[in-house]
Amino acid sequence: MPEEGSQAKEKMIKIAIVGSPNVGKSVLFNALTKRYVTVSNYPGTTVEVSRGTAKIDSLKCEVIDTPGMYSLLPVTEEERVARRILIDERPNLVIHVVDAKNLERMLTLTLQLIEAGLSLILVLNIMDEAQREGVTIDARVLERELSIPVIKAVSTKAKGIDALKQGIKDYAERL
Amino acid sequence: MQKDYKGPVEYSLEIAIEKIVGLLKEDYGISKRAIALLLLQDEEEIKALVREKETEALSKIEAIIEEISAHYIHPLTYELALERQAQVRQIISKAVTVKQEKVSIREKISRLSMNPITGLPLVLFVLYWGLYKFVGEFGAGTVVDFLEGTIFAQYINPFITNLFVRLLPWEILQDLFVGEYGVMTLGFRYAVALILPIVTFFFIFFSIIEDIGYLPRLAMLLDRTFKKIGLSGRAVIPMVLGFGCATMAVMVTRTLATKRERIIATILLALAVPCSAQLGVILALLEGNLPGMLIWAGVVGLVFLFIGYLTAKILPGERPSFYMEVPPLRWPKIGNVLTKTYVRVKWYFKEILPLFLLASVFIWLGKLTHLFDLVINLLRKPVEAIGLPHQASKIFLFGFFRRDYGAAGLYDLNKQGILTGLQLVVACVALTLFLPCIAQFLMTTRERGWKVGLGISAFILFFSFGVAYILNLLLSNLGVVL
Structure with missing residues (x-):
């Protein structure tokens, strides 16, 4: 253990990216990690889980890209694995990625994750398509209602990645 | 975040949650409140976890849950979902505004694709151009002819045969590698010159309709029909893949x-979904014989629905629930399609090549030990019973090793003029339903276990001949001439 530096900066924080299928979790995961990614079957299942490390300035993070889940009450093997990761691996921070177009269907999981006592950042992804469909979202109001940080993003165009990194750093500093 | 679940005050869910939370002493990684909620929803894995961590608490908790459940009309899962939904709606109404716009063209096309009246013709259109014309005629026809007929038959095979004949002076071993069914001349050639191009073209087709966003729409369209046969819209993807290569579909x-849905899908794939290799040859056989083709398609289609319906009745377990995001329609991106195709072909080829090589070894062993002659003799009686000449028994055995090889053998028999139109149709039906190829069989046992794999095969063996027998009886007695 290195002695110098504040504890928060030297500690490795564990981040889990969760969300339903097709909301851009993996794109976000790749944008955060870039290197050192391993993909392996979750023990005892045929479900694949990607893990990688990210370095945000001096903050080191282990990032887990979980299989798609709609709810904490699992129906599929994928959902079961995603929940097991949250329970067994105890991530410090959970990034919930949602499709901004279908916020109504997606927020249920956000509420469940908050209820589960997890530290959460909500990422409203695919904002471009939402805007094209005439959907406007007031992120500040959402932040107030949910009492968690909310970030708008278009992960395929690398929009919102910096804000997310800042959000992760802010979280680590509060630790 | 605290919430108050309503309900009769003295039995309110909130009180039950509090009581359960009070009983939980261990650390669960997520909040005790969340654990309590999952317990209220009767979630097995969490129940097991609690049972493991604190045995005594669980029986008390179960008593609380039983008591509270009695005071609600609906299952607790449903009650909780309603509460949450109301909460979400309230948040949404504050934070989200939606500008009402005219229905876009994309949205119109999207709706048409999910409406049965317009959607079903669209499926036929997509299947005809994508599967039949592009994968079947071009991929499995033109490209395979070139690879197999020109590259392999004229250049590679003579070279390899020559090489092995020189290296291995023993005829038995020469047979193993470069004989009629040799590891190199059959297994390797078959995988590279036949399966590789067919599967590549199939994956191009598949990746395009995937990139457009057509698959979830197809799943929505077929969900209701699939429910009747014990499957859900989710099973559309393995079923569509089955028309490409059923071995891969079984893997998918x-x-x-659910396990139940996986077993039903596996049975249907083994029984009534012809792969592209087989489909190609059968369509060629029945070309120009429209009534024959309709009878074949009708019988196989009926068997698909009937067996699905029956297994869904027999197999215990819950009916699948199905919920799927329908993404917007998008133009396919060439880069996406190519990358997806490449990754899939690579993965698939690595899985399948060893199975084909192994199949060649089995054929070699079968011939060497005269086991094949024995099996052909065994098949002779049932083959004659369904009204086919005894030469056809060989077709069924080889059909097990290569699905389309059986069909190709039928093609040869037909050219010799041995078969009547009626016999041809009966044979096509029998062969389509008959055991899947050895690669699919091995994959089935790998995915579902030996017991299920062998059970399915035994059932299919009898069932396929049974259907062919009845069909033959029916057609001959009705005096149908095809």
């Missing part, structure tokens, strides 16, 4: 939610 049944 992993994505289905």
Whole structure:
């Protein structure tokens, strides 16, 4: 253990990216990690889980890209694995990625994750398509209602990645 | 975040949650409140976890849950979902505004694709151009002819045969590698010159309709029909893949939610979904014989629905629930399509090549030990019973090793003029339903276990001949001439 530096900066924080299928979790995961990614079957299942490390300035993070889940009450093997990761691996921070177009269907999981006592950042992804469909979202109001940080993003165009990194750093500093 | 679940005050869910939370002493990684909520929803894995961590608490908790459940009309899962939904709606109404716009063209096309009246013709259109014309005629026809007929038959095979004949002076070993069914001349050639191009073209087709966003729409369209046969819209993907290569489709049944659904899908894939290799030859055989083709398609289609319906009745377990995001329609991106195709072909080829090589070894052993002659003799009686000449028994055995090889053998028999039109149709039906190829059989046992794999095969063996027998009886007695 290195002695110098504040504890928060030297500690490795564990981040889990969760969300339903097709909301851009993996794109976000790749944008955060870039290197050192391993993909392996979750023990005892045929479900694949990607893990990688990210370095945000001096903050080191282990990032887990979980299989798609709609709810904490699992129906599929994928959902079961995603929940097991949250329970067994105890991530410090959970990034919930949602499709901004279908916020109504997606927020249920956000509420469940908050209820589960997890530290959460909500990422409203695919904002471009939402805007094209005439959907406007007031992120500040959402932040107030949910009492968690909310970030708008278009992960395929690398929009919102910096804000997310800042959000992760802010979280680590509060630790 | 605290919430108050309503209900009769003295039995309110909130009180039950509090009581359960009070009983939980261990650390669960997520909040005790969340654990309590999952317990209220009767979630097995969490129950097991609690049972393991604190045995005594669980029986008390179960008593609380039983008591509270009695005071609600609906299952607690449903009650909780309603509460949450109301909460979400309230938040949404504050934070989100939606500008009402005219229905876009994309949205119109999207709706048409999911409406049965317009959607079903669209499926036929997509299948005809994508599967039949592009994968079947071009991929499995033109490209395979070139690879197999020109590259392999004229250049590679003579070279390899020559090489092995020189290296291995023993005829038995020469047979193993470069004989009629040799590891190199059959197994390797078959995998590279036949399966590789067919599967590549199939994956191009598949990746395009995937990139457009057509698959979830197809799943929505077929969900209701699929429910009747014990499957859900989710099973559309392995079923569509089955028309490409059923071996791969069996592998993909992993994505289905329940064991029951996985078994039903596996049976249907083995029985009534012809792969592209087989489909190509059968369509060629029945070309120009429209009534024959309709009878064949009708019988196989009926068997598909009937067996699905029956297994859904017999197999215990819950009916699958199905919920799927329908993404917007998008133009396919060439880069996406190519990358997806490449990754899939690579993965698939690595899985399949060893199985084909192994199949060649089995054929070699079968011939060497005269086991084949024995099996052909065994098949002779049932083959004659369904009204076919005894020469056809060989076709069924080889059909097990290569699905289309059986069909190709039928093609040869037909050219010799041995078969009547009626016999041809009966043979096509029998062969389509008959055992899948050895690669699919091995994959089935790998995915579902030996017991299920052998059970399915035994059933199919009898069932396929049974259907062919009845069909033959029916057609001959009705005096149908095809």
